[in-house]
Amino acid sequence: MSAPFQTTEGRTRAPIERIGATVLNDLVQSIVAGELSSGDVMPPESVLSTQFGVSRTVIRESMKRLQEKGMVTVAQGRGTHVNPSTSWNVLDPLVLSTMIGNDSTLGVLDDLSIVRGALEAEMAASAASAAGPDDHARLRDSLAAMSERIDDSAGFREADVRFHIAVMELSDNTLAENIARVLIAHAVGSNRYTGVDPEHAFEITLGEHERIIEAIETGDVEAARSAMSAHILGSWERRRLPSERRK
Template sequence: MSEVRTDLGLPVTTFLGSTPPRAPAARLGVAVVHDLVSAIVTGEVQPGQSLPPEGVLSQQFGVSRTVIRESVKRIEEKGLVKIAQGRGTEVLPTSSWNVLDPIVLSALVENDDSVGVLDELAVVRGSLEGSMAAEAATARSDDELATLRESFAHMDETKGDKRFEQADVDFHLIVMEASRNRLAQSITKILYERARESTRFTGAVTDEAIQLTLDEHARILRAIERGDAIAAENAMREHIRVAWQRRRLPTHRRS
């Protein structure tokens, strides 16, 4: 495996030395950005280190310097690096990263061996969706309540077949819409869509888990029907917490 030293004299061997140069192909920039982001979020290149110069990256990826330059600019826009004229491209600390960026978040989830990122995602999602459920309990219209009831009935009808998962998602989307909180809704959708890319998030589905999920959604629905914001928030938070614990594989639990 070849070893390349960065501008700070630090070696980078994994993402530069483990694969041969790539042949030119469509969407090369997308592939380069993906690999660079993955190298950074996995710690192959640590904060404070610099990426290798354009020439080295161009040779390794089998693309032009222009593609490399544009790709590095894209990861700078995501908050992962800082390009300093004459000093190279320095990796920034995690506090600077835009973790809601779809590519960054996907890379974090994809390389989340301990599922710590998914644990954090469940906490954030529970907080946001709990807040939206509370808002929906007081802001929802009669039509939205009727739609939510129909959505729950559809979940009950589809338990045991492949449509259940989408029916579950639809229920949550209706609650979000009824909350009128567009920002929380947008953030939650980003988090959920990225999490669903991981098989460690979806987990195994059993008949018992489906029934528990239905019971939890019923509590959310009843609270929204009553206009009880506190109960709706607590029911949604608890559902997201325990649903994740049901799916979370024991082998991935942290000590």
């Protein structure tokens, strides 16, 4: 880890990595928030360097990172253009967390729940076709851990995530698991995604998890798929905050 270095006046200055991260965060925020729109030409390096009070090297590196995230296209002699959101790497942690943070209509979280539901439904179906007695016992243990923490909101949510991860691992679908883990990791930290739980929400969740386990234990692929999809989409709909829904 780089240590802060001293200026000639003896003041401590943040390391270059931290300065660059701050600039990158601000640029991603500007693009996601629409301050810089698709097709816009980014200001030249000299302007951004003055605006942020950093060297052109920092700006150049930040542009490289934006391009890696699919947010801009750097064209020699024609400047740097902002890309449409369809080109962004939405599984990039910074891009996804910024999109969620700016999700005033909850449209991003609606889409996230749909994608997560589809992925985890397929993984639950795969688990139903492949899981054995030891795997079933693992799921039962995960459910018991949730039940023991029903009066502890944070503990219950942590145990809930562990249950879902257990199902993912039993599916042996590494690609789907990796994508779902990214979606979960950056959604659960958002107050918008946590929303407001209705009365007896945790009891409802336990019942839905029970149905998922029963389907996996009996090897009922379609029931496992349906139960997981209904749980994820239903849970999101129950706790979804009131908002202006997208048209």
